[in-house]
Amino acid sequence: QVQLVESGGGLVQAGGSLRLSCAASGRTFSSYAMGWFRQAPGKERELVAAIRWSGGGSAYYADSVKGRFTISRDNAKNSVYLQMNSLKPEDTAIYYCAAKRPPYYSDYVALYDYWGQGTQVTVSS
Secondary structure, X not given: OOEEEEEXXXXXXXXXOEEEEEEEEOOOOOOOEEEEXXXXXXXXXXXXXXXXXXXXXXXXXXXXXXXXXXXXXXXXXXXXXXXXXXXXXXXXXXXXXXXEOOOOOOOOHHHOOEEOOOEEEEEEO
């Protein structure tokens, strides 16, 4: 059974930092593209950051998080991370980890094959 489990969400003041983790189990995601999405109340789910699982290559960041968020991976741990710095109230959302068949990531939600349950991030002003 394939599972993606997010952790690391919480409540933080504006300007603070959080590090989200996504641990994958049930299969090896060595060739999958991994993405972090978020969904705020009343809004559509949007891609925040994505990375190819292996083979190098650049990561993707939404314009709203460039320079503040960093996506990374640890193949040995079958995990992907999202370091979030300089958080703003508008970053408040449920954050989801997702995996897509190789090789490329996409901002199209329907193309992702596996999803985590989500972790809440709340940024207070």
